[in-house]
Amino acid sequence: MKSVVSLIKKSSLNKNHLKELDNKGFIIIENAEYMKKNLHKLKKKSEILINLEKDKGGWEGKEQYYKKGKKFESGADRLGNLVSKGNEFLGLIKIPEIIHAAQYVTKKEIKVCGLHLRNPSKKLGKQSIHIDGFARSNKKEQYAGIVAFIYLDNTKIQNGAMRIVPGTHKKLGWPDDHININKKMKNEKRLILKAGSIVIANLNIWHAGSTNHSGELRRVIMLNIKSRDYDQLLNYKKYLRDSFKKKLKPIEKYLLAVRNKDPFQKLDSGGSANQKRREYFETKKKKFSSVAKNY
Numbered sequence: 001m002k003s004v005v006s007l008i009k010k011s012s013l014n015k016n017h018l019k020e021l022d023n024k025g026f027i028i029i030e031n032a033e034y035m036k037k038n039l040h041k042l043k044k045k046s047e048i049l050i051n052l053e054k055d056k057g058g059w060e061g062k063e064q065y066y067k068k069g070k071k072f073e074s075g076a077d078r079l080g081n082l083v084s085k086g087n088e089f090l091g092l093i094k095i096p097e098i099i100h101a102a103q104y105v106t107k108k109e110i111k112v113c114g115l116h117l118r119n120p121s122k123k124l125g126k127q128s129i130h131i132d133g134f135a136r137s138n139k140k141e142q143y144a145g146i147v148a149f150i151y152l153d154n155t156k157i158q159n160g161a162m163r164i165v166p167g168t169h170k171k172l173g174w175p176d177d178h179i180n181i182n183k184k185m186k187n188e189k190r191l192i193l194k195a196g197s198i199v200i201a202n203l204n205i206w207h208a209g210s211t212n213h214s215g216e217l218r219r220v221i222m223l224n225i226k227s228r229d230y231d232q233l234l235n236y237k238k239y240l241r242d243s244f245k246k247k248l249k250p251i252e253k254y255l256l257a258v259r260n261k262d263p264f265q266k267l268d269s270g271g272s273a274n275q276k277r278r279e280y281f282e283t284k285k286k287k288f289s290s291v292a293k294n295y
């Protein structure tokens with residue numbers, strides 16, 4: 001797609017960034033132009049939405065599991081379907097460095113599969129080690145895509161800075177096949193970052209949210225981008241209103257896969273790593289526990 005190519009031309013990623021994506025499985029972008037311009041708006045709008053949606057936040061596409069008073073993730077505030085909740089959110093899907101990294105990792109045409117917010121609650125928010133994509137079963141299998149963690153607040157040990165394990169994207173299978181996912185890993189790194197920083201990670205990297213001891217805000221927007229043959233975590237063709245879709249620019253329609261020629265996805269929410277892991281553990285007759293005590 002021509003406009004994706006011109007977006008990638010604006011990316012500041014260099015050879016070293018790409019090498020780091022290959023070897024470590026993630027890179028940190030501290031000065032994205034878009035974040036300098038929009039961080040304030042993103043924070044304000046997120047605050048309004050969290051207060052407005054409360055326990056209903058994050059359930060888009062998974063409504064069948066919702067019960068009154070049940071949070072999507074018990075230890076965190078969540079917001080879903082952010083592409084339709086303000087231009088400041090929609091603009092995130094066109095950050096050149098993110099698109100560039102997604103194209104580089106997949107080596108294929110890409111699409112946006114999800115845009116969610118998470119804020120770990122006071123004394124909660126601890127997740128076990130997981131991947132946000134599907135496990136690969138052989139080394140030849142191409143990586144599915146990336147997740148960009150876009151931090152709206154400074155992250156510290158006290159407010160639950162994410163832990164991540166460099167190089168683990170190369171491993172096959174699920175983290176559970178290799179380690180006890182509830183234990184601290186020796187080589188895990190905590191990501192202490194300034195508000196506005198973006199971590200672009202291979203979807204197969206091992207990582208987890210940590211306990212927010214202090215209860216300070218530690219909001220992260222997670223932008224999930226995969227190659228176009230995978231399902232979206234939210235079926236945008238179905239969930240976005242026609243009037244909204246009509247106003248989108250061609251590049252946005254393409255990235256969200258809502259053009260007439262884009263195939264219609266059967267599931268409201270597809271490609272959930274949590275769901276796939278659940279199925280895998282059922283077949284192995286191993287006990288399954290959700291990585292984040294979510295739905």
Ligand SMILES: O=C(O)CCC(=O)C(=O)O
Pocket residue numbers: 118127132149161162207208209210220292
């Ligand atoms: O909160 C974070 O920094 C990471 C959250 C996460 O990995 C997830 O919810 O899948």
Ligand SMILES: [Fe+2]
Pocket residue numbers: 130131132207208
């Ligand atoms: Fe995750």
